[in-house]
Amino acid sequence: MSDEAPTPPPARSRLRRAGGVPAQLATALRTPARTAQPLFAQAPKAWQRLLPHAVVGIFVVTLLPVTITVLTDDYGAAGGWAGALGVAQTVPLLLALTRPLPAWLLMLGADVLGALLLTRADEVGGHAWPWPPMTLIGYLVLMACLGLRASVRTLVGVWLATGAVSLVLALFRPAGTTDTSALLFVLSGTVLALTGALRGLGDARQRIAEQEVISEAERSRRTLLEERARIARELHDVVAHHMSVITVQADSAPYRIAGMPEPVREEFAAIAASARESLGEMRRLLTVLRGDGTNGGGEGTALAPQPGIGRLQQLVEATVRAGQPVELSLAAGAVAVAPPAVDLSAYRIVQEALANVVRHAPGATTRVAVTADEDEVLVLVVNGPARDAVVEVESSGTGHGLVGMRERVRLTGGTLDTGPLPDGGFRVAARLPLGDGAGAGPTGPVVPDAAKDTNEEGS
Known part of the structure; x- marks a missing residue:
């Protein structure tokens, strides 16, 4: 990155x-x-x-x-x-x-x-x-x-x-x-x-x-580092789950498989020990990130399960209850094919995009579409102009939302495109590759400079 x-x-x-x-x-x-x-x-x-x-x-x-x-x-x-x-x-x-x-x-x-x-x-x-x-x-x-x-x-x-x-x-x-x-x-x-x-x-x-x-450069860099720390904490939760599964499977293999030779038992024991050691190292490294008080949450927040594409329906329903008209189009296979990093990144991108709409275009009709194929997950959030009778909730901001989106897209090796629409609305489009490309780092352009001067800038 x-x-x-x-x-x-x-x-x-x-x-x-x-x-x-x-x-x-x-x-x-x-x-x-x-x-x-x-x-x-x-x-x-x-x-x-x-x-x-x-x-x-x-x-x-x-x-x-x-x-x-x-x-x-x-x-x-x-x-x-x-x-x-x-x-x-x-x-x-x-x-x-x-x-x-x-x-x-x-x-x-x-x-x-x-x-x-x-x-x-x-x-x-x-x-x-x-x-x-x-x-x-x-x-x-x-x-x-x-x-x-x-x-x-x-x-x-x-x-x-x-x-x-x-x-x-x-x-x-x-x-x-x-x-x-x-x-x-x-x-x-x-x-x-x-x-x-x-x-x-x-x-x-x-x-x-x-x-x-x-000061502006320092704020941007601080936001970037805070977002990366947040991503690191979330990745720890995802990786820790899989490492725990490996540990349990390696420890229970001698009891599940009868007649296992002694060298094989020792190999499984070594795998379990390495997994436990890796989990301990990760927890020690993440102690500073979790204990610095900058993540905005306590221990309960750290232990909460991480959301994903499967929870977009609840996110949209909560946004609609807040008075924002939102339509969701979710491909049936998107939840099944997305790995943890892509699953979490897609959710966070939609979450931030909807928050931006509520801040800068309250009452605007918004469409959210998440599709997937064998190579990538596509996330598209498009909103129209704000209703004439509605005043913006916020008239200025720091652009931190776009920083977070860019970092999550970089994490998965995808691309992000944001920009205004001719009718006064705004579009957020993210491509998150699946398989070996996820997490490999940036492979395409990030947010264009012109997008920073739009109404999304206050996110």
């Missing part, structure tokens, strides 16, 4: 389905795994990944000529210095998409150099200093890029460094200028706080989605 549990959907896909547009934004704002990745590199759509490049490009193309013009015309700076400062104060924004911290160091150095050069400008009086309007805008754009990428500790350090530099520059403020040190300190802190909060929201949503995927 395979140990693989149903594969959950990717975390990003689950996040998009669960939260809509806010979840997509949170995914886009998530910190990239590698520092060289551009901002929004993990966004789900192409236009979202290109959006930061377009925004930063627009700011660079706009701020570069405006900075040069303002420095030249308003502040009276020389044309060569104005052009150099314009390039140094705007072009680093392009680096902010991939490496915002080095871009901040370059831009801060260029802005400090520009502030010192403006102290000697001819017309600096009456204008903003040390941070002209173009410098403020470019610096805030850089803070937004940094806030979406860096850690909280880094953001606090950048903000405090900005305040310290502004405080030092204030000591050299030319007369008649408007001091913008406090303005940049406040605005940069606000931008860093907002963008850092958005980035933190994206990280939190991503972690929640990943944890949900892990």
